[in-house]
Amino acid sequence: MSGPDVRSDASRGWLLAAALMVAGFTAMGLAIPAFGTANLALLFLLPVVAAASGVGRRAGIAFALVAGTAFNFVALEPRLTFQINHASDLVTLAVYALVALLTASVAVRLAEAGEAARAEARTSAALSGLAQRLLTQGSRAAVLAVAGKAMGEAINTPCTLAERVEDLQIANTADDAAARWALAHRDSAGKGSPTLTTASAFYAASRAGHRSLLVKVSGDAPDDKALALLRTMMDDTADTLDRLDLTHREAEDRQRAAANAMRDALFASIGHDLRTPLASLRAGIETLDVADLSKLEHVRGDALRLEQTLVNLLELARLQLATEPPAVEAIDLTDTIAAAVDAMPAPVRSRIQIDIAPGTPLVASNAVMLHHITMNLIDNAAKYSPQDSAIGVCVADNGLGGAILSVVDSGPGIGDDAQDLFGLFRRGKNADSAPGSGVGLAVVDAFARALGHGVTVSNRADGRGSVFAVTIPGVPRA
């Protein structure tokens, strides 16, 4: 509750009490003949209660005295004088005054109890509201900012909360000393405290918890109750910070573990994919017979494979370093497939059968990334299926304005490790003897993810190979 409100409440109390008093006078003056003094005497208790509960104990007493005097003036014979004729009237007046005083004090106590209950409710509301709000903050700075603001609202004076003195941005040495003293002693210091009183603000540190927080109160020093509230709020905030730390550490641990697993898998793939053709190259060169150049074709194939792995690695690195999402444009999958097929070595090219359904819509994708996806899927199909077996590259409408690009092979099909095939860049269980393509599928997976295209792998319906399918959305209608 703020200062102006308190004042206006008190003046309302005074006003109400005075109005009731005047009303009492009037009623008594008019109505005595009809109702008699005893009943009307009670009327004068109303302003007393109003003053006592609305303003305070002293006002209550003052009104009790005024009411007594007024009762004498209006109701006791001789009326409209302050004289008292009968001894019994003196007793009446004395009893009346006593009743008025007691009423005032009861009213005051009731009002105080009510105020205490309201203050209690405000405090617990402030605390529970704070706990709720702190839970939703993602960073330490946000937690401190929100808690500081809540503390300021709770004690009605601007507060700043920090973990270190440096974060409070203190300009003068007196305040700096007070802040440091408060934090070091886990106590309060500065303006309005017993220590270092020349500071311009009040500083208090939290006492509980292994992390001490420091609050700067810019304004009047808080009273004991407010200080206790601030400390409770600081403790709650410290708890939240601890929890936040733990959550972050857990998330980091999880991320690190996932990154480690990914890196290990990638290195294993790269090692395999680079070493195999290199070993083959060396063997080929060492046994090269100038008279028999047929081996040269193998050497060339190995060099090409090395190159493809290198390109894939570079593309992966490029994607990882990219700061912007890939640019998307309208693409005719006819172009994508023709370019990918063109990039294949002649023996693979001759195995490809293209089947594009007529009227297939244009799709929205990134031409270069889709090119690499397609090349790697064809490359994968070529590696994991018998030499000279057909590789189907098909495009069909997906029924949603987009298209499905699928690559169908006649290989052994996929085992039950279909998910791993992409996720961990591993070569499938059925692929032990084939030249590696772990990195190739990693590129397919990473690029499809970056573009938001779905990739699925399944066995052919006739069980004679596998199908890798990429679902690509259509071009948005203008």
Next chain:
Amino acid sequence: MITAQILIVDDEPQIRRLLEAAVTRGGYRTLAAACAREAIHLAETHSPDGALVDLGLPDRDGIELVARFARRAMAVIVVSARDATAEKIAALDLGAADYVVKPFDTDELLARLRAALRMKSADTEQSGEIAFGDVVMDFKARLIHRQGQEVRLAPKEYALLELLARNAGRVVTHAQLLKSVWGPAHENDVEYLRVAVRAIRRKLEVDPTKPLLIRNEPGVGYRLMVT
């Protein structure tokens, strides 16, 4: 006829030797430079017909040579280890006839070089007709015949094909095609281009789903193939 002379610019001696051997095998005379300064000097003193330019030169970026040589009406082919799409587009827009990424296939490189030189000579004689596949395009009469039958193209389709045909064998970037056929405001409306290319293919390709005449280089542009 005097054989064409090709300037080879690459700072790697091994690559330079490989290129020299390949170009000589293709029947051309060669000049070789290891840096931009030397290349500029040779271009000015010998006026070669074409150049194979590496972008990563020790003294300055090869892309500067591309613009300079293109202004001299040389057929410039970039031979670079840089494979970023943006770099390809920049080189093509500056007037390079083609862009070949290292490591390259020497036969492929020679084919590109032949196409670039032919385009250059076609430029100079202002040829009025071009044949590709079973198609003959007559620029003056604005007529296209396929296997002797006239083929009708929509005006935009014709303009697009004419631009590709005048640059036959070389990649014309998407932006260049869109700008000159649809206007500068439509430089990014790739969808127009895709739809028009589809329509042309339906009328001219043997199998529109396996295009042999109009080929796309992903993210870069279209090329009309001439044999």
